[in-house]
Amino acid sequence: MAKSSARRGWAAVGLAASVSLVLAACGGDDGDDETAGGGETGGGDTDCEFAADYGDLSGSTVTAYSTIVPPEDAPLEASFDKFEECTGVTVDYEGSDEFEAQLPIRIQAGSPPDLAIIPQPGLLATLVRDHDAVIPVPDEARANVEASFDPSWIEYGTVDGTYYGTPFGANVKSFVWYSPSAFEGAGYEVPETWDDLIALSDQIVEDGSIPWCAGFGSGDATGWPGTDWVEEVMLRTAGPDVYDQWFSHEIPFNDPQVVEAFDTVGEILKNDEYVNGGLGDVASIATTRFEDAGLPILDGNCWMHHQASFYQANWGEGVEVAEDGDVFAFYLPGIEEEHGNPVLGGGEFVAAFAERPEVQAFQTYLSSDHWHAERASHGNFVSANRTVPIDAYESPVNQLSAEIIQDPEAVFRFDASDLMPAEVGTVAFWTGMVDWVTGAETQETVDAIEAAWPQ
Numbered sequence: 001m002a003k004s005s006a007r008r009g010w011a012a013v014g015l016a017a018s019v020s021l022v023l024a025a026c027g028g029d030d031g032d033d034e035t036a037g038g039g040e041t042g043g044g045d046t047d048c049e050f051a052a053d054y055g056d057l058s059g060s061t062v063t064a065y066s067t068i069v070p071p072e073d074a075p076l077e078a079s080f081d082k083f084e085e086c087t088g089v090t091v092d093y094e095g096s097d098e099f100e101a102q103l104p105i106r107i108q109a110g111s112p113p114d115l116a117i118i119p120q121p122g123l124l125a126t127l128v129r130d131h132d133a134v135i136p137v138p139d140e141a142r143a144n145v146e147a148s149f150d151p152s153w154i155e156y157g158t159v160d161g162t163y164y165g166t167p168f169g170a171n172v173k174s175f176v177w178y179s180p181s182a183f184e185g186a187g188y189e190v191p192e193t194w195d196d197l198i199a200l201s202d203q204i205v206e207d208g209s210i211p212w213c214a215g216f217g218s219g220d221a222t223g224w225p226g227t228d229w230v231e232e233v234m235l236r237t238a239g240p241d242v243y244d245q246w247f248s249h250e251i252p253f254n255d256p257q258v259v260e261a262f263d264t265v266g267e268i269l270k271n272d273e274y275v276n277g278g279l280g281d282v283a284s285i286a287t288t289r290f291e292d293a294g295l296p297i298l299d300g301n302c303w304m305h306h307q308a309s310f311y312q313a314n315w316g317e318g319v320e321v322a323e324d325g326d327v328f329a330f331y332l333p334g335i336e337e338e339h340g341n342p343v344l345g346g347g348e349f350v351a352a353f354a355e356r357p358e359v360q361a362f363q364t365y366l367s368s369d370h371w372h373a374e375r376a377s378h379g380n381f382v383s384a385n386r387t388v389p390i391d392a393y394e395s396p397v398n399q400l401s402a403e404i405i406q407d408p409e410a411v412f413r414f415d416a417s418d419l420m421p422a423e424v425g426t427v428a429f430w431t432g433m434v435d436w437v438t439g440a441e442t443q444e445t446v447d448a449i450e451a452a453w454p455q
Contacts, residue, residue, distance in 0.1 A: 047086075048085070050086070054087055054358075054364075055357060057357060058089075059088060061091075062089055062092070062114045062358050062359055062362045063093075063113045064093045064116070065093075065095075065103065065113035065115070065117070066093075066094075066116065067095065067097060067119055067348075069097055072310070072379070072380055077093050078378060079371065079375040083362060083365050087361065089361070094113070096219075097219035098220040098221075099119075099221075101220040104131065107127065107353070112354075114362075115350055115353070115359060115363060117348045118165060118349050119349075120415075120418035120422065121156045121414070121418055122425045122426065123418075123425075123426055124157065124159065124164060128160070129159065133353055134353060135164075135352040137157070137165070137363070138364055141363050141364040141366075142166075142367075145167060145367050147369075148372075148387045149385060150386070153347075156347070156414060157351075165349030165350060166349060166367040167348075167349060167384055168347065168350050169375075170382050171308045171309045171382055172343060172401040172405065173228050173232070173345055174331055174345075175311075175330070176305065176331075176332050177305045177328070177329045178328065178329070179303070179326060180323060180325065181325075188203070201268070204303050209300075209303060210273070210275065210277035210301070211274050212304050212305070213275065213279055213293055213294060213296045213297070213302035214269060214306070215288030215293025216288070216290065216433060217286070217287055217289040218290050222286070222430065223430030223433040224426075225290045225307065226436070227417040227425075227429050227430065228415065229269065230262060231416045231417065233261040233335070234246060234257070234261040235339065236335035236336060239339040240342055240413055246258060247416035248419075252450050252453075253450035254450040258446055259443065259446060262442040269285060277301045279293070279301075283439070286438050294327075295315075298315070298319065298327070306332060309382060309400075321395060328397070339411075341410075342411040342412075343405075345405065345412055347384060347414070369385060369387045372385040372388050373387070376392045380395065380398070383402070384405055388402070390402050421454050424452050428449045429449055433445075
């Protein structure tokens with residue numbers, strides 16, 4: 001991307017397009033149609049028409065559980081208000097950074113939540129196959145998804161031919177956070193190629209600073225930011241086709257192409273001249289909380305931090321996130337020209353563990369155009385719903401992310417560790433990254449992860 005605009009290279013989406021969809025979803029249009037399951041499109045005297053098909057749910061409660069914790073949980077819970085107001089249902093929400101470990105325990109104990117917002121399709125598949133506890137998606141919710149999402153989002157939520165998880169949020173991971181004002185003051189330009197990125201890192205070292213800061217810490221999920229690095233580089237060195245073979249185990253985890261990706265990442269993360277600005281040495285990456293890892297950019301102790309679009313919630317009050325602000329993000333450049341500029345992303349899926357009417361109604365609501373447009377306009381959130389206009393998003397980073405997701409020319413791939421079996425993607429791969437960054441060799445790391453693959 002050029003210094004003048006982080007958006008260059010992506011097809012722009014008209015900012016005013018489809019504004020009527022938001023007006024309709026909020027009851028501000030004259031239409032009189034309703035989507036399946038109540039995705040409201042206007043008309044009538046109230047903005048609660050979406051709830052008309054749900055029946056009388058007053059006095060009931062739905063429990064919801066996810067990985068979303070402060071500060072991101074406040075706008076999430078606020079997005080449930082309209083459902084609660086219009087149905088009389090109370091949504092009892094809990095977020096935890098021990099979600100991946102605790103959810104199976106709760107299921108085994110016979111006390112799962114009514115709904116879980118699951119960030120890994122691989123975990124969803126494990127819960128379906130090993131615990132037989134997930135309820136298939138209601139027909140009304142599936143109709144909502146079929147109408148407004150790319151078909152791949154149904155594939156991600158399908159296990160053994162049955163649809164279990166509706167799309168919730170989406171994110172773009174292929175970002176590097178930096179300070180535009182600091183770059184300008186130092187005379188640095190946003191790199192457009194991988195060679196440019198390494199040259200910039202070397203220049204920062206020559207100028208007496210440490211270019212990168214990183215952190216893998218995330219409670220029971222510690223290690224996942226490291227998997228994102230490897231996935232990014234796999235897409236850029238081996239290409240999307242090999243990437244698909246990798247997460248589906250058509251090639252082993254210890255394939256030489258995976259070794260190359262690890263070693264390429266190591267040229268940054270295991271380089272004691274490059275990391276860990278303002279936080280410690282290379283080993284400090286394993287213990288630094290991911291929420292804190294980019295903050296040294298604000299005081300000039302590091303210059304770049306790789307993290308997804310959702311990281312903007314961690315910058316704190318008074319920090320302007322914009323192309324000419326205190327911090328912004330640029331696209332992590334490609335490596336091999338033949339593979340172009342691939343995009344790594346992720347997302348969450350809503351799965352139900354109870355079949356009560358209020359639970360099905362809430363899952364249906366969370367799949368609707370109404371909720372996705374409402375949620376997009378508040379806080380740090382990106383939707384893969386194609387009816388949400390770009391200018392519905394308040395944040396420039398979210399607008400950029402939505403443009404990338406909606407760009408038909410982008411080569412988008414879902415987070416590989418999220419697609420792998422849970423014992424690999426959310427256990428062995430996570431812990432393997434911690435071992436690797438604290439001293440383990442690449443070959444022993446990938447061999448150990450390969451050994452964890454279920455037979």
